[in-house]
Amino acid sequence: MRIACIHQGYELYGSDRSFAESVEALRSGYPDAEIEVVLPRSGPIVDLLTPHATRIVFEPLWVLRRKAFLRLLTVDAARLPLAVLRAARRLAGFDLVYVNTSVIVDYALAARFYPGKAIFHIHEIPEGLALKVLGGLFGWSHSELIFNSNATSRTFGDPKSIPTHVIYNGVEGPAAPEPVTYDGSRPLRVLMLGRINRIKGQEVLLDAITGMDPAMRSRLQVRIVGSAFESDEPERELQRRIDTLGLGERVDLQPFDADPSDHYRWADIVVIPSRRPESLGRVAIEAMAWGRPPVASAIGGLTEVVEDGKTGWTVPPGNVDALRRRLETIIADPRPLGEMAIAGRRRYENLFSKHAVAERITAAVAANLARRRRRPAASLSDERRGRAP
Template sequence: MNILFVDQTAKLSGGELALLDIVTPYKDGSKVILFEDGPLRAELVKRQVKVEIIIPNGALNNIRRGSRIPMASITSLVRLARSVAQEAKNFDFIFANSQKAGLISVLAGQLASKPVVWYLHDILNSEHFGKAQLLAARYTARKSTQILVNSKSTKEALQILTGRNDNTHLIYNAFNTKPFVQTANSQENQREALGFDSRPLVGVFGRLSPWKGQDVFLRTLAMMPAVHGLIVGSPMFGEDAYAQHLEQEIKTLGLENRVKLLGFRSDIPELMKTCDIIAHTSIAPEPFGRVIVEGMLSGRPVVASKSGGPNEIIENGVTGMLYTPGDSQALQSVLSEIINEPEQALLMAQRGRETALNRFSLDNMHKRLDDIITVCFNQQKTTLCGESV
């Protein structure tokens, strides 16, 4: 089976990390097209995956989640779709891994007469996207042969927006557990290197974005003078102003000696094991929440906002703790509970790790994906598959 994978970005965000694990078993005879160069291309090359960069003009690159789509961008989009369609002639089908890639891929699929699988990693609602982006998503959903979703919450939002329920398959993100299993737990040495002492350390991981709620975390720490904080991640998609806002908030709240912003890091397993607690702080519904599972794999108690994907990952009070999104006092309460009850926290962390190992393994994901691809495309009948939930 020869697959043409398409993704709009080469940054290592959640959807792109998922793509890395999806592509690898299909790398022989397949290819990835990216619309920019960056760390993802380097990771793909390292895994011996064929990659091609097709750079669109600036008009298309400048489209943001809440912006309009000008005519210049539409013209660029059509040109890009033609380029992808030319490549697609040599493959069995197109696998689109993002919204922009999905729109371009369905256009290319029509030009090249190829089926399209769209892997949706976003909750499609007005909290996350503007009217133009939601309109494009409706079109993409209507023209996609099959749609994969990363959570029930993502699927529900898709159904509300588009009414589509057929040929829609739930495939949770999966994880390579080796980096978490093999990482030596040199917590004290790592803390000392980072400039922290033995006081409780809470870590927040992920891209810096207003809806990810790192500012909620800072307000929470301002109420917990005996707790230190670690924020790991960098801004993407034009959100640099938010990173500057966080730096200012740290100063305003007097947290300079207790909170560190590390920016983008590749040693996530090591850093997570350095922390006592992993916190997820999104204020809008999270499509999935990779850092939640990574925290569980690290053997640390995980606290997450109770909205979207986290509800499907965590059993509250058993494998982690959930709290009301955006409520800094609620976050302070659950963090304090974990800190003050270390034996219960350890048991919860152990249960969380076992759950993550069982539910989000690469083997399970690959078998699920392979079944869908085999049934739907090897027989060259794109309407063969029924709904999968």
């Protein structure tokens, strides 16, 4: 059994951790398999993958990124044929190719000629032109799709002509949640984790804090943890905004941390004020695993993670006043935190724990292999030769 696992990242953000957990699930389900992992470069994710991969190789991938869209269609277009050829060779040589995220274009193009061999695990909710391009790619490839939420599935239209699944991301949480200690006698500790960009909504949280009266603002402490992608300018800009708003005593900006455990232990609640749709919301899941009720934007897959008023709260995306009022209510009456922490942990264990999700991923792979074994001999012969039947 030969399985190739393809990922466009190399850090330890949400999609990177989800990929590592999928590779671990495949190793658990197929302990004797040869598992080759393909990354664009080395990085922190390698340490998570090494125990489960037979080997890790680094090679260029043709990845659709919004900021580099024009460059991809012009200067980088010359690289695409070679990238597709590399993808085709791997598809020809492996029993299954698992591709994490929808934006790896070379594998989507090559998969058309190897029916059934590729499974794309989609973790994004693209918009506008990106959605049209990616939707067209999957219409072309006829690849099997795993969506990480119903919101993601609805975005792509859940094509009926190919096998699809909705499988939530599995998250490795602590063995037990941390105790709830906030009772209003000290400042409320508010944590925000995530990349620094306008999508994640760091400025929404800052504006909500700024809108509080000074007495209420003095009753909270905020920690924002994260870095920008391949540039530190957004971090410097965010720090300037904190200083300009006079929030230096209330808000502590810290760089990305590969192990956020200490941040969750410190926190009382976790805020996810995303401005654009999250495909699921890993930070909200981790918050519930740690017993830290999330306050999340009511958008995208976050509404499938957080049960408003039961395991946390949701607020309209980008609504500064709604977020401010929610924080003020928690400060004024922290009594619901204990019950929400218990309910959130229970929801995490039932739907989002690593072991629960691993079973679903390996079941999807087993079903894929069984379908292909039942395929007529002529079709299998065409597939081996790298031609669509």
